[in-house]
Amino acid sequence: xxxxxxxxxxxxxxxxxxxxxxxxxxxxxxxxxxxxxxxxxxxxxxxxxxxxxxxxxxxxxxxxxxxxxxxxxxxxxxxxxxxxxxxxxxxxxxxxxxxxxxxxxxxxxxxxxxxxxxxxxxxxxxxxxxxxxxxxxxxxxxxxxxxxxxxxxxxxxxxxxxxxxxxxxxxxxxxxxxxxxxxxxxxxxxxxxxxxxxxxxxxxxxxxxxxxxxxxxxxxxxxxxxxxxxxxxxxxxxxxxxxxxxxxxxxxxxxxxxxxx
Amino acid sequence: xxxxxxxxxxxxxxxxxxxxxxxxxxxxxxxxxxxxxxxxxxxxxxxxxxxxxxxxxxxxxxxxxxxxxxxxxxxxxxxxxxxxxxxxxxxxxxxxxxxxxxxxxxxxxxxxxxxxxxxxxxxxxxxxxxxxxxxxxxxxxxxxxxxxxxxxxxxxxxxxxxxxxxxxxxxxxxxxxxxxxxxxxxxxxxxxxxxxxxxxxxxxxxxxxxxxxxxxxxxxxxxxxxxxxxxxxxxxxxxxxxxxxxxxxxxxxxxxxxxxxxxxxxxxxxxxxxxxxxxxxxxxxxxxxxxxxxxxxxxxxxxxxxxxxxxxxxxxxxxxxxxxxxxxxxxxxxxxxxxxxxxxxxxxxxxxxxxxxxxxxxxxxxxxxxxxxxxxxxxxxxxxxxxxxxxxxxxxxxxxxxxxxxxxxxxxxxxxxxxxxxxxxxxxxxxxxxxxxxxxxx
Ligand SMILES: Nc1ncnc2c1ncn2[C@@H]1O[C@H](COP(=O)(O)OP(=O)(O)OP(=O)(O)O)[C@@H](O)[C@H]1O
Ligand SMILES: [Mg+2]
Numbered sequence: 001x002x003x004x005x006x007x008x009x010x011x012x013x014x015x016x017x018x019x020x021x022x023x024x025x026x027x028x029x030x031x032x033x034x035x036x037x038x039x040x041x042x043x044x045x046x047x048x049x050x051x052x053x054x055x056x057x058x059x060x061x062x063x064x065x066x067x068x069x070x071x072x073x074x075x076x077x078x079x080x081x082x083x084x085x086x087x088x089x090x091x092x093x094x095x096x097x098x099x100x101x102x103x104x105x106x107x108x109x110x111x112x113x114x115x116x117x118x119x120x121x122x123x124x125x126x127x128x129x130x131x132x133x134x135x136x137x138x139x140x141x142x143x144x145x146x147x148x149x150x151x152x153x154x155x156x157x158x159x160x161x162x163x164x165x166x167x168x169x170x171x172x173x174x175x176x177x178x179x180x181x182x183x184x185x186x187x188x189x190x191x192x193x194x195x196x197x198x199x200x201x202x203x204x205x206x207x208x209x210x211x212x213x214x215x216x217x218x219x220x221x222x223x224x225x226x227x228x229x230x231x232x233x234x235x236x237x238x239x240x241x242x243x244x245x246x247x248x249x250x251x252x253x254x255x256x257x258x259x260x261x
Numbered sequence: 262x263x264x265x266x267x268x269x270x271x272x273x274x275x276x277x278x279x280x281x282x283x284x285x286x287x288x289x290x291x292x293x294x295x296x297x298x299x300x301x302x303x304x305x306x307x308x309x310x311x312x313x314x315x316x317x318x319x320x321x322x323x324x325x326x327x328x329x330x331x332x333x334x335x336x337x338x339x340x341x342x343x344x345x346x347x348x349x350x351x352x353x354x355x356x357x358x359x360x361x362x363x364x365x366x367x368x369x370x371x372x373x374x375x376x377x378x379x380x381x382x383x384x385x386x387x388x389x390x391x392x393x394x395x396x397x398x399x400x401x402x403x404x405x406x407x408x409x410x411x412x413x414x415x416x417x418x419x420x421x422x423x424x425x426x427x428x429x430x431x432x433x434x435x436x437x438x439x440x441x442x443x444x445x446x447x448x449x450x451x452x453x454x455x456x457x458x459x460x461x462x463x464x465x466x467x468x469x470x471x472x473x474x475x476x477x478x479x480x481x482x483x484x485x486x487x488x489x490x491x492x493x494x495x496x497x498x499x500x501x502x503x504x505x506x507x508x509x510x511x512x513x514x515x516x517x518x519x520x521x522x523x524x525x526x527x528x529x530x531x532x533x534x535x536x537x538x539x540x541x542x543x544x545x546x547x548x549x550x551x552x553x554x555x556x557x558x559x560x561x562x563x564x565x566x567x568x569x570x571x572x573x574x575x576x577x578x579x580x581x582x583x584x585x586x587x588x589x590x591x592x593x594x595x596x597x598x599x600x601x602x603x604x605x606x607x608x609x610x611x612x613x614x615x616x617x618x619x620x621x622x623x624x625x626x627x628x629x630x631x632x633x634x635x636x637x638x639x640x641x642x643x644x645x646x647x648x649x650x651x652x653x654x655x656x657x658x659x660x661x662x663x664x665x666x667x668x669x670x671x672x673x674x675x676x677x678x679x680x681x682x683x684x685x686x687x688x689x690x691x692x693x694x695x696x697x698x699x700x701x702x703x
Contacts, residue, residue: 050547076549088544090537100530101537105549107530111558114529115522121529128530168549 001064003028003172003204004049004080009058011041011048018044020228021058024206026172031198031205033215035239036225037248042208043085045225046174050082051075063171077105081170083161085177085208091150095141095160098149099132102167132167139163139193155186162193172204173197179211187211191218216240224248279325286324290317290334294342301349308626311353312618314338315360322607339513344506348498354505356622358577361512362570364613365519367597368606369566372523374595375604375673376532377559378539379441380449382591383456387564389463389586390432391425391571393473396581399483405471418485421572422515429568430561437560441553456591463583478582482575484508508577515573519566523606526562535559539604593620600662602669611671619658624651 004026011019019041026032034042047053049060051072060068067075081102090098107128113121136142139159144152149160158178165173178194179187191214197203209215215222215236222239224232226248232239239245293314300307321334347354366388373381397403398421403410413421440451467475484504491503526532534555537545546552575581593616601612631647634640641647662670 052543052547071551072546073549073551076547082547084544084547088541088547090540090544092540093533093536097533097536101533101545101550102548104530104534104537109530111526111531111562114525114531117525125530164548 001028002026003063004206005059005061006049007059007061009045009048009060010056011044011053012056013044017228019048019055019225022223022225022228022230023058024223024230026204026206028171028204029198029202030220031194031207031218032221032223033207033209033219034223034225035209035212035215039227040225041228042225043176046082046176046206046208049075049174050080073105076168076170079169079171080174081165081168081172082174083158083165083176083178085180087154087157087161089149089157089160089164092148094146094148095136095152095163096129096132096145098160098164099135099167100128102164103128103132104168106167106169135163135166136160138166138196140189155182155190158182158190159193162197166197166201166203170203172206174206174208176208177210178207179209179214187214190214194218282324282326283330286320286326286334289320290338293317294338297342297346298349301346303350303352305626305630307350307353308622311356312623314342315614315618319611340510344509347506347509348495348502351502351505354509356618358505358509358512359621360614360617361509361516362574362577363594363597363617364610365512365516365566365570366594367601367609367613368516368519368523369563369570370594371563371598371601371604371606371609372526372535372566373559373563374598375609376527376535376539377556378535379556379559380445380452381560381563382449382453382588382595383436383459384452384563384567384594385586385588385591386436386456386459387429387432387567388571388574388590389459389583391429391568392575392581392586393463393479393571394425394428394568395421395572395575396479396482397472399576400479400481402471402474402479405474412483415483416486418483418572418576422569425572426565426569429571430565432568433561433564434557436564437557441556441560453588453591457588460583460586460588463586473583476583478580480580482579482581484576484579485511508573511573512570512577515566515569520606520610522562522566527606531555531558596659600659600669602672605669605671605673608669608671608673612669615670619655624654627651627654 002025004024006022006024008021008023009019010017010021022041022045024032024034024045034045036042044053048055051067051070051074055068058068059066062075062078062080065078067078067080070078090101093101107124109118109121109124112118113124133142133145136145139162141152141156141159141163144156149157152160158180162173162175162178175194179190182190194205194207195218198205207215207219219236222232222234222236223230224239224242224245231244231248232242234242293310293316296310297307297314300310317338318335321331321338324331343357344354347357366384369387370381370384373379373384395418397406398413399415399418400412403412436452436455440448440455443451463473464476466472467477473479485507487500487503487507491507495503495506534545534550537548537550538552538555542552594613597612597616598609599612600616601610602608625648628647628651631641635645635647666672
């Protein structure tokens with residue numbers, strides 16, 4: 001059974017169909033990409049999946065359960081984590097603390113535990129700290145754990161966002177343009193990291209990405225959005241040669257040129 | 262650290278660590294204590310010495326000496342010198358009690374405003390609820406509500422400190438629930454309204470059933486029975502004086518518990534969640550933090566301290582009426598938090614003490630001295646009535662403070678960093694693209 005099944009998702013802003021009846025099925029353990037020109041509705045689609053926006057139509061089934069109408073924190077608790085296109089770290093907290101915030105829903109200790117510093121709370125805190133260090137090491141940031149998030153270089157901030165998302169113990173992770181603003185070297189490292197999320201941690205990945213080399217090398221399936229609608233879906237090689245996709249990206253003339261040349 | 266340390270900075274560093282720090286700190290504490298005990302008359306000079314004496318607590322906090330020594334010195338000052346001085350001069354113990362009460366309130370509000378970032382302008386409502394709780398139940402006023410009921414025994418006071426805590430929590434949740442979905446300015450206005458509602462209820466709930474006794478307030482509120490130990494420790498003193506020291510010790514106890522609790526909460530999973538919400542609520546909720554519940558928790562925790570302190574306040578004053586709990590009071594407590602440095606525990610404490618001392622001691626004293634000069638016909642124009650300008654001076658001080666230390670006197674380490682960053686950024690051009698990227702939401 002598929003891990004995520006989104007059917008006919010629609011999201012309207014005023015008169016604008018930001019997402020128009022888009023369906024997406026994601027198998028467990030796969031890496032799929034959502035691509036499309038600027039303003040196609042990719043981020044909006046993510047925001048609907050994670051509960052930040054309520055869809056105006058459609059159903060979402062995650063792990064056999066409907067998640068439409070749940071709050072974002074409840075959806076995270078069920079196992080969907082995400083990163084943001086515009087990096088939204090807790091800038092004035094350290095890298096380690098950012099990751100520990102991600103663990104919130106997996107930790108139990110409450111007000112009493114904190115006030116009385118019960119043994120259970122103390123053990124839990126210690127383990128959480130240890131686990132956060134491991135996650136930082138996984139993304140290659142263990143040396144920077146005590147630095148404030150906002151003081152990290154751009155590429156490290158993107159990696160920290162991934163570590164923070166991992167801290168929620170997701171089954172599915174949604175990455176919104178994880179290589180945006182990176183140089184080729186950083187992009188290659190990030191691509192490798194995404195692959196390791198699936199291969200080493202067994203996490204299913206949905207990726208929004210503009211860099212076609214990244215998309216074509218790591219995705220098993222690609223969904224293409226344009227003006228809110230799905231215009232194509234398939235394996236990378238199918239998408240590469242799909243005339244509608246080329247048209248959406250490059251305009252009508254490009255299709256003719258591609259066919260002639 | 263900056264390479265161009267000036268001479269005064271170099272000296273300050275010397276005094277901040279090493280054996281010199283121990284010697285200087287001990288000397289300072291001894292000298293101010295001795296001066297204080299040598300000047301027991303209420304006067305401007307004693308005022309100044311008193312402030313310097315309390316300033317010692319800040320030095321103890323900042324000095325680089327071992328924790329045990331800090332604790333011992335602070336205990337000696339707060340549990341030894343100050344109460345003993347109080348037996349000589351009641352006025353200053355009264356000041357210390359007021360300071361302890363307001364520092365506690367500032368710490369509670371700091372949880373709401375500083376930790377969770379919720380601007381609450383009606384905080385004093387919870388203080389009022391605690392005060393009225395003990396005020397009504399410990400006096401014959403109770404018979405007005407339930408005919409035939411008799412006041413609870415004064416020895417129940419200790420239990421009611423806990424009940425006040427609980428009732429404060431409940432009111433925090435009740436008032437917080439409808440408003441916490443609002444953001445920023447809206448939240449501020451609604452909490453302001455709710456705070457006023459509580460005060461207006463206190464004024465008007467003398468009909469149809471007389472619960473609060475309206476604007477006349479409640480008098481003859483019970484005090485807890487005086488422990489015999491104190492009589493034994495402080496022989497030769499009148500009950501009134503022993504009582505005052507007793508109340509002082511209890512206020513200190515509530516304050517101590519509050520400090521411990523807020524410290525531990527701040528450094529816990531809950532404190533991290535609050536901080537995350539304050540930093541970026543969308544990211545926080547996406548990380549699995551139930552924001553409304555966490556905000557409610559901040560409201561409840563903040564309110565609980567106010568509720569407990571309200572009970573103690575009622576017992577101390579033995580008389581409460583609605584004007585004590587007006588909007589100005591809420592704003593005063595907020596001023597303490599902001600002045601000290603939002604989100605900073607030592608900051609809230611310093612802010613609370615500073616504002617209380619200014620308000621009750623230093624400014625009135627300055628006004629008095631000026632009036633005395635005026636009566637002698639020295640240099641002060643007729644139209645200038647110093648007592649009338651006291652609040653203006655206070656306002657002016659606040660403004661100056663905010664201009665020169667916008668993050669507060671003792672800002673949270675991180676916020677200080679934030680401010681320094683801001684300064685660096687204005688000098689170096691920021692990449693415009695990065696800025697707009699950060700500004701837009703995804
Ligand atoms: N909160 C909102 N209110 C109104 N319109 C919105 C909102 N969010 C997105 N939109 C609009 O919906 C459309 C889709 O935006 P979205 O951010 O999903 O695009 P995208 O595919 O992620 O683009 P990009 O590649 O630039 O990130 C755009 O026209 C955008 O202006
Ligand atoms: Mg986008």
